[in-house]
Amino acid sequence: MAVGDLMVLIFEVILYEIVDGYFPYSFLNHTPVCKVVLTLLFVSVDCSVWLTVAFTFDRFITICHQVWQTKYCTEKTATLVIGLVCLLSILENVPYYFIYEPREVIENVAWSCYVKSSFYILPVWVAFLWLETVFTPFAPFVLILILNSITIRHILLASRVRSGLRGKKGAENQTDPEMESRRRSIILLLAISGSFILFWAVNLICYVQVQFTDAQFLQATYNDPFTIAELSGYMLKCMSSCTNTFIYAVSQRKFREELQNVFKWPLLLVMNVVNIMKQKNVLVFTVRSRG
Numbered sequence: 673m674a675v676g677d678l679m680v681l682i683f684e685v686i687l688y689e690i691v692d693g694y695f696p697y698s699f700l701n702h703t704p705v706c707k708v709v710l711t712l713l714f715v716s717v718d719c720s721v722w723l724t725v726a727f728t729f730d731r732f733i734t735i736c737h738q739v740w741q742t743k744y745c746t747e748k749t750a751t752l753v754i755g756l757v758c759l760l761s762i763l764e765n766v767p768y769y770f771i772y773e774p775r776e777v778i779e780n781v782a783w784s785c786y787v788k789s790s791f792y793i794l795p796v797w798v799a800f801l802w803l804e805t806v807f808t809p810f811a812p813f814v815l816i817l818i819l820n821s822i823t824i825r826h827i828l829l830a831s832r833v834r835s836g837l838r839g840k841k842g843a844e845n846q847t848d849p850e851m852e853s854r855r856r857s858i859i860l861l862l863a864i865s866g867s868f869i870l871f872w873a874v875n876l877i878c879y880v881q882v883q884f885t886d887a888q889f890l891q892a893t894y895n896d897p898f899t900i901a902e903l904s905g906y907m908l909k910c911m912s913s914c915t916n917t918f919i920y921a922v923s924q925r926k927f928r929e930e931l932q933n934v935f936k937w938p939l940l941l942v943m944n945v946v947n948i949m950k951q952k953n954v955l956v957f958t959v960r961s962r963g
Contacts, residue, residue: 702782711766714765718808721809805880809875860919
């Protein structure tokens with residue numbers, strides 16, 4: 673998931689927004705290259721969003737259906753799900769490569785990308801845009817809300833049962849580690865749902881507006897209210913990638929341990945090299961002393 677979110681930042685923020693804004697006539701702005709970058713941009717967004725859904729479903733199974741946990745929550749299943757999500761995201765977004773045309777042609781060289789006007793008229797493209805709106809971000813919205821709501825409800829019911837079993841005698845002065853763990857789980861799930869909805873809401877509204885009005889994507893008329901909302905939605909969507917990485921990954925103990933290992937590795941490498949050099953110097957000094 674961290675890699676998926678990082679790919680969003682690379683393709684959308686660095687290779688598209690920054691390059692297009694500050695280096696308008698670089699190699700990456702040649703129309704064929706620009707089309708590839710934009711296609712990979714949509715692929716990375718779909719991967720990020722649906723890996724978020726997959727992880728939410730994984731937590732739902734772990735907390736609410738522990739009988740299935742040993743069968744579903746395995747490394748093999750996770751690898752299979754990640755592979756399928758990435759493959760389907762690529763196949764789903766291949767058509768995006770064909771919806772763009774050059775924004776301008778200078779000395780027979782095509783520059784930048786512009787959405788073809790036929791994209792909003794031809795039935796096949798209209799149907800494609802509808803499907804894209806349903807699959808991303810409408811369906812993830814609904815799935816994350818439903819799964820997290822059921823999970824939180826299950827945690828609350830289990831907590832009430834546990835409190836009843838433990839009894840009220842002396843409970844006020846005792847700390848229950850299990851209850852604390854469940855409380856943190858609820859906070860985490862609320863943060864997941866809240867951040868995803870908050871950062872994707874504007875983008876979802878723009879998608880719906882394109883479907884039911886004459887508004888069009890990527891028109892770059894910066895005085896137009898829809899364009900302002902669209903660009904704000906893109907910015908919030910990129911921020912969602914950052915917050916998802918923090919909420920889902922940094923909050924996990926094993927990920928924090930691996931992250932610490934990443935930072936420790938260069939220091940350990942330097943220390944090992946220094947130790948090897950010291951051992952060599954000691955060995956040379958010993959040999960010379962004996963000689």
